[in-house]
Amino acid sequence: MIRILQRYIVREWFRTFLPSLACFEFLIFLGFAIQLLHKGLDIIAIRSLIPHLFIQAAPYSVPSALLTATSMAYGRMSADHEIVAIQTSGVHIRKIITPILILGVIFSLITLVLSAEVLPRSCYKMVMLRDRAINNILAGRLAASHKKIDLYPYQIYVGSMEDKVNKDIAVIEYANDYVTNVILAEEGTIEVNAPENKILLTLHRGEFIKPNYNASGEIPRLGVFNETTFEIPLKEKQKDSSTKYMTIFQLCDDNKKIEKELANMKMSLNSQKNKDALAKELNAYKEELSNLSKNREKLVLELKQSNENLARQKSKIEGLGNETKIAKNYILVATENLIQAKKEIKTDTFNEDIDKKIMQIKETIDTEKQRIYSIEQKVVTAKKIQNDEIKNIAAHSQAICELNTQQDALFKKSKTIENDLTIFDKEGLKRKNDISMHKRLAQAFSCMTFIIIGIPLGIMLRSGHLMIAFGASFMIILFVYYPLVVTGIVLAEDTLIPVIPALWGANIILFIGGIFTFRKLFT
Numbered sequence: 001m002i003r004i005l006q007r008y009i010v011r012e013w014f015r016t017f018l019p020s021l022a023c024f025e026f027l028i029f030l031g032f033a034i035q036l037l038h039k040g041l042d043i044i045a046i047r048s049l050i051p052h053l054f055i056q057a058a059p060y061s062v063p064s065a066l067l068t069a070t071s072m073a074y075g076r077m078s079a080d081h082e083i084v085a086i087q088t089s090g091v092h093i094r095k096i097i098t099p100i101l102i103l104g105v106i107f108s109l110i111t112l113v114l115s116a117e118v119l120p121r122s123c124y125k126m127v128m129l130r131d132r133a134i135n136n137i138l139a140g141r142l143a144a145s146h147k148k149i150d151l152y153p154y155q156i157y158v159g160s161m162e163d164k165v166n167k168d169i170a171v172i173e174y175a176n177d178y179v180t181n182v183i184l185a186e187e188g189t190i191e192v193n194a195p196e197n198k199i200l201l202t203l204h205r206g207e208f209i210k211p212n213y214n215a216s217g218e219i220p221r222l223g224v225f226n227e228t229t230f231e232i233p234l235k236e237k238q239k240d241s242s243t244k245y246m247t248i249f250q251l252c253d254d255n256k257k258i259e260k261e262l263a264n265m266k267m268s269l270n271s272q273k274n275k276d277a278l279a280k281e282l283n284a285y286k287e288e289l290s291n292l293s294k295n296r297e298k299l300v301l302e303l304k305q306s307n308e309n310l311a312r313q314k315s316k317i318e319g320l321g322n323e324t325k326i327a328k329n330y331i332l333v334a335t336e337n338l339i340q341a342k343k344e345i346k347t348d349t350f351n352e353d354i355d356k357k358i359m360q361i362k363e364t365i366d367t368e369k370q371r372i373y374s375i376e377q378k379v380v381t382a383k384k385i386q387n388d389e390i391k392n393i394a395a396h397s398q399a400i401c402e403l404n405t406q407q408d409a410l411f412k413k414s415k416t417i418e419n420d421l422t423i424f425d426k427e428g429l430k431r432k433n434d435i436s437m438h439k440r441l442a443q444a445f446s447c448m449t450f451i452i453i454g455i456p457l458g459i460m461l462r463s464g465h466l467m468i469a470f471g472a473s474f475m476i477i478l479f480v481y482y483p484l485v486v487t488g489i490v491l492a493e494d495t496l497i498p499v500i501p502a503l504w505g506a507n508i509i510l511f512i513g514g515i516f517t518f519r520k521l522f523t
Helices: 002-038 043-079 082-088 093-144 248-263 275-346 352-461 466-493 499-522
Strands: 148-151 154-162 165-175 178-193 198-209 221-233
Touching (some): 043 082, 043 466, 093 248, 093 352, 165 198, 352 466, 466 499
8 A cells, every 4th residue: 555655646746747847947948048049149050059958957957846846746635635644544654755755866866967977078068069150150240241240359340341352341459448459451351260260351451550548639550551361369168177067076086186286385474365465465576576677687788888898998908009019119210210310410421301301200209209198098098997897897797696686585485475376276276176066966966955845845835736836946946045055156166164064055954944844744
């Protein structure tokens, strides 16, 4: 009799569960499809994503269908006084809830497999198919010459199309909220290079413009061109190594690797500061390092110029010394000629030409003496400059040494802060993995929670009407369960409370509420 009764309850439960599952699957599938339509896909492109969308919807639809089916099945039995009749015949209440609890365990395991293994792989395949479909639609839109094409950080404006040639093209590049570069062209062609994942723009008769935000009245032209080719890379969807694209086992392996890496890293005294404070401090150090580097480059340039000037002055002094030797040689030769001329005066061969020759020799000697004096003055000046440059070289060398010492100290501090930030990032990644794992586990075992709360809920409702069961289920799911889940995720991401109580809090609260309602109903 007990087995017959249990088979009857399971059969009645499945009569409600299957339509509820189909209804929730369709509703959630429809929601995902509408999101993809808003992202740019058309209905034809969504066809290849249909199986993956149903897989995406399953972890959400199964627990909801379990709650609806359980509350409706036991609500109808309570409304028809079947539960009272079963208890009156001497059957304990646990006999009629045990098979449904076993079904809850089975569906929890099924949902766990879906969330942990099937859904991550399906999600990544769906993203790949979606990106491929978006690229195909993008190519079609380019061929149809829509007025505006958004390819962040670029926007392409096309005025019109004539004979498959786009007219009046404007390519605008943005950085945050500012326009950084503008290309205007009279005509051009736009092609999508799918293998290399980029767009090729061949533009004719145009100009490059760079907006000037300091002087609004000026629009400087950087240049004109007759023909140019411009490439815009299409951003690929990168696989996230620590979120929904990894299975639970992969997340566990990733956490083990992170723990090994953290074991070899030690936090400094800066660990008492939060991540934002460390990032600001690191930016300040980097800015100071940049200033020191600029000052060092300036000093190195000045040192190089001083060394070059020192070499020039040394070479100049050597050249002036050679000129002095030549002048002295001229004086020596002139003196000998002067002595010879004076001897000729004493001889009988005296004539007037010798007197002129003596005068010329004396003038030559005076000229060379003045030349030597001028050279000596130049040598003095060159030696003074040489001494000044030697002092500058010593000062610059000392300043560079001091800057090197400051840079080394700042480098050490920067490396210490970077190490701390790396530890924070790895701990954040580990926490992110934990959130992803426990979110899936809690979502899977919510099947048991919904069944435990669905049984007393159905008995209290005393109605087997489908809309009442749907309404009660929606009230619990939308206004109790998912707000608690979202709150737990936010608190876990903000590191305000540990991951496990934050992610399992919704299940624990509903489980306690279900047990409390059970005790109240059946005592």
